[in-house]
Amino acid sequence: MSPHLLSVDQLDLDRISTLFSLAQRMEPIARREKVCRVLEGAVLGNLFFEASTRTRVSFHTAFSRLGGSVCDTTGFTFSSMAKGETLTDTARVLAGYCDAIVMRHPDLGSVSEFASAINVPVINGGDGPGEHPSQALLDLYTIQKEFKRVGRPLEGAHILMTGDLKYGRTVHSLIKLLTLYPPLHITLVAPAGLEMPTYLLSLAEDRGHKIELRATLHENFEPIDVVYATRIQKERFTEEMVENFAGVTDEYRVNKAFLDQRCTPDTIVMHPLPRDSRPGANDLSPDLNQDPRLAIFRQTDNGIPVRMAIFADLMDISSDFDKHLAPVSWRVPAQYGVNDTTF
The missing domain is CATH 3.40.50.1370 (Aspartate/ornithine carbamoyltransferase)
Structure with missing residues (x-):
């Protein structure tokens, strides 16, 4: 199995079912009922060369709620690619710093090229008009x-x-x-x-x-x-x-x-x-x-448990995170938005 999630072509019904079962188990953490520290000490590289709010913050939140820390970089201006560095060189450098990487890039196929150089899990956060798995x-x-x-x-x-x-x-x-x-x-x-x-x-x-x-x-x-x-x-x-x-x-x-x-x-x-x-x-x-x-x-709220499930699957912690659960210690609102529908 590939260590990366680059395309939905990698998924079949069994893998999707596994990920969704994991996401359901992650729901109490995503809903802020439980705290989990299973990824304490792990570092995520959030590498976004194209504008993003939801995807970038959602992945950041998902990794943080599993106990990890996140390094963010946004745009080409603040990247060594502006100095002519290749995708594969950048990938190898970041693999030495981070335990997982989420990447968004405006060019089709760029994330796959980046991931081909390293064994650290890479998740495609959007490659131009290509995919967004x-x-x-x-x-x-x-x-x-x-x-x-x-x-x-x-x-x-x-x-x-x-x-x-x-x-x-x-x-x-x-x-x-x-x-x-x-x-x-x-x-x-x-x-x-x-x-x-x-x-x-x-x-x-x-x-x-x-x-x-x-x-x-x-x-x-x-x-x-x-x-x-x-x-x-x-x-x-x-x-x-x-x-x-x-x-x-x-x-x-x-x-x-x-x-x-x-x-x-x-x-x-x-x-x-x-x-x-x-x-x-x-x-x-x-x-x-x-x-x-x-x-x-x-829909956006569901992005947190699903992305937590992706990390759990790629980083092989799906059987361990239950042991790291504890109740939250702060007040959590019953509804996040003042106009949220109650069913």
């Missing part, structure tokens, strides 16, 4: 938890993905994971030029899933179980693409009207975040903020 795992974990809450199986579910499906690495990894399960109905809605890569469509169809392509959300759909919205990633656009997209209005804006007209009371609304909440943005509307179907913050 830990995000896909927490997304799938969220879907399974939410489906269990409403009492429906994953098999046969209708999942709608919309937004930037070309550059949105989260949907690339998620659709790969979803296709490992019994047949699903997956509807993909994207602007022209931002469609899901054809190799992923072929993969899903070859595995027996129903794939439906739509050009706009202003259509009728079969009842939708999951809406997965993504931000239009203009930072990856060419100048011509920016001009072409300027004429698009609200065809891809997921709002309360869309949910009320085309979804059900049990539909789950997800987003990898950040969402663009500015007026006119083709993204997830803030008018859903009071809607219990909006699962985006339950």
Whole structure:
């Protein structure tokens, strides 16, 4: 088994089940009911060459809640790569400092190149338009938890993905994971030029899933179980693409009207975040903020136990961490957000 997590292609249903069982065991630590020191003395290198809030802080938090310490570095300016150092040289140096490394980089395949030089576990925190395996795992974990809450199986579910499906690495990894399960109905809605890569469509169809392509959300759909919205990633656009997209209005804006007209009371609304909440943005509307179907913050909360499970698996502590548990000694709020839904 590889010491790294670079792609969801490394995962099968047994490995996913193992990781999710670990994540469930991590829940009391993630919910701040228990303290764990199993990784005391271990150091994580958080190596982010591209902007990040959730992924970077989530991995930092997950490692810290297992008792480890974290060294953060962000951007090329503060890296020796700005002086011409290679990825493999940087990898070997950091392997001498750290016990695990999370890396995000704007170039496709860069994290794999980095990991190929070392034996210290490396986790892909996003490589350009490529993959984001830990995000896909927490997304799938969220879907399974939410489906269990409403009492429906994953098999046969209708999942709608919309937004930037070309550059949105989260949907690339998620659709790969979803296709490992019994047949699903997956509807993909994207602007022209931002469609899901054809190799992923072929993969899903070859595995027996129903794939439906739509050009706009202003259509009728079969009842939708999951809406997965993504931000239009203009930072990856060419100048011509920016001009072409300027004429698009609200065809891809997921709002309360869309949910009320085309979804059900049990539909789950997800987003990898950040969402663009500015007026006119083709993204997830803030008018859903009071809607219990909006699962985006339950989704981000799930990132902590899932990423703790990844560390436990890669660092081989899954059988030991229970021995290191103790009650927390500080006050923990019953709800993290003032508007969090109570079920």
